[in-house]
Amino acid sequence: MSSPATPTVTVIGCDGRPLGPEAATALAAADRVAGAPRHLDGAELPPGAERIVIKRLDDALEAICASPGRVTVLASGDPGFFGIVRALRARGVTAQVIPAVSSVALAFARLGLDWDDALVVSAHGRAPRQALAAALAHPKVAILTEPRHGTARALGTELLAAGRTVYVAERLGAAQERITDLAAEPARDFAEPNIVIALKDPENQAAGPGWLAGHQGAPPGWALPEAEFEHRGSMITKAEVRALVLARLGPAPGRTIWDVGAGSGAVAVECARFGARVIAVEADQAQCDRIRRNAARHGVDLRLQAGRAPDALIGLPPADAVFVGGGDHAVLGAAIRTGNPERVVVTLAAVQRVGETSDLLAAQGYRPAGVQLQASRLTPVPNQTLRLAAENPVFVLWGQR
Numbered sequence: 001m002s003s004p005a006t007p008t009v010t011v012i013g014c015d016g017r018p019l020g021p022e023a024a025t026a027l028a029a030a031d032r033v034a035g036a037p038r039h040l041d042g043a044e045l046p047p048g049a050e051r052i053v054i055k056r057l058d059d060a061l062e063a064i065c066a067s068p069g070r071v072t073v074l075a076s077g078d079p080g081f082f083g084i085v086r087a088l089r090a091r092g093v094t095a096q097v098i099p100a101v102s103s104v105a106l107a108f109a110r111l112g113l114d115w116d117d118a119l120v121v122s123a124h125g126r127a128p129r130q131a132l133a134a135a136l137a138h139p140k141v142a143i144l145t146e147p148r149h150g151t152a153r154a155l156g157t158e159l160l161a162a163g164r165t166v167y168v169a170e171r172l173g174a175a176q177e178r179i180t181d182l183a184a185e186p187a188r189d190f191a192e193p194n195i196v197i198a199l200k201d202p203e204n205q206a207a208g209p210g211w212l213a214g215h216q217g218a219p220p221g222w223a224l225p226e227a228e229f230e231h232r233g234s235m236i237t238k239a240e241v242r243a244l245v246l247a248r249l250g251p252a253p254g255r256t257i258w259d260v261g262a263g264s265g266a267v268a269v270e271c272a273r274f275g276a277r278v279i280a281v282e283a284d285q286a287q288c289d290r291i292r293r294n295a296a297r298h299g300v301d302l303r304l305q306a307g308r309a310p311d312a313l314i315g316l317p318p319a320d321a322v323f324v325g326g327g328d329h330a331v332l333g334a335a336i337r338t339g340n341p342e343r344v345v346v347t348l349a350a351v352q353r354v355g356e357t358s359d360l361l362a363a364q365g366y367r368p369a370g371v372q373l374q375a376s377r378l379t380p381v382p383n384q385t386l387r388l389a390a391e392n393p394v395f396v397l398w399g400q401r
Helices: 021-028 037-042 057-065 084-090 103-111 129-136 152-161 239-249 266-273 285-297 329-339 352-363
Strands: 008-014 032-035 050-053 070-076 096-098 119-122 140-144 165-170 178-181 194-199 256-260 277-282 303-306 321-324 343-348 367-373 376-380 386-390 394-400
Touching: 008 021, 008 084, 021 070, 021 096, 032 037, 032 057, 037 050, 037 070, 050 057, 057 084, 070 084, 103 140, 103 165, 103 178, 103 194, 119 129, 129 140, 129 152, 129 277, 152 165, 152 194, 239 266, 239 321, 239 343, 239 367, 239 394, 256 266, 256 329, 266 277, 266 285, 277 285, 285 303, 321 329, 329 343, 329 352, 343 352, 352 367, 352 394
Parallel strands: 008 070, 008 096, 032 050, 032 070, 119 140, 256 277, 256 321, 277 303, 321 343
Antiparallel strands: 140 194, 165 178, 165 194, 343 394, 367 394, 376 386
16 A cells, blocks of 8 residues: 655745745645644635644644645744744655744844844743743843743743843734833733843843854863862862762753752852853852852853752752752752752762662652762872872762652
């Protein structure tokens, strides 16, 4: 039995301007035209062409893939950028694509801003937690929204509270297009579709040319020497230990990490350098001041929660990973229950606490593992030779759900 023929599909991007000759020719030759109601209503469809209204994407894709003849799909902006092209390819359809200007490019153009250094994240078709975490850790962000997940007002409110300048771009390319500074109209409902633009410091954008769009990836170095941080005496997670802690936490854009008992904030700052949203919890005011200075020194944003755990953990956003570098089992247990992380990392100095901490992690549904680290650093001596200077041993435990 032969398999059904793959339909001939052309995807046309729409940005509010008249279609170009190539797109107009493809549309005029279509037997079926698929698109959102606003795109179908705004286009001159060929006489007799069947309309496929895209309301639920899966249903529309089934209709497109089952269609004989020529199908034209009308989509917003550049359909290869967070658009329907990927969904078609997943069903075995390689379409001819005629893009328009993407909505993200239009939004930044309306604001008169360059955007090669902007992070573009999507809260479309998914819960907004990951997109919001990425936006709170990056100085220039565009968020694709939808009514069900992460409305512009809900996302914008949190970004405003974090000190961002927030714009909402509605119905770009349409007669109803509007750009709103959310601080001026925080309670307004916004027309769909819309995009949220969040800027940390719109008046102080980097002038130098870059080479990599969006987030710049892993920092050029990590597990930085202790001298790279202001700290109190030796009260800092040593570089060798920090390297393993970072590996087990897995900081990255879109991930939220708590550093509970943050001390000087070395782990928190390094996680933020990887693009994670970081919340540093610390009770000592002098250490809180050091955390602020260390974050500023390394040019990262993090949220400082001044207070003593477990009370200071109440009301924090959920965590993907939690690091506990100080505190007792009550603190660790509260961090797990409150943050509900998929990963937990703990550093310990006392051997007596290793077994009970491993048991606690197992009781909370984690697979515990760990190592003892003792680094011996090469150190010069007066006769111009080298010796090994031993650091104190540290136990690093972690758990993965």
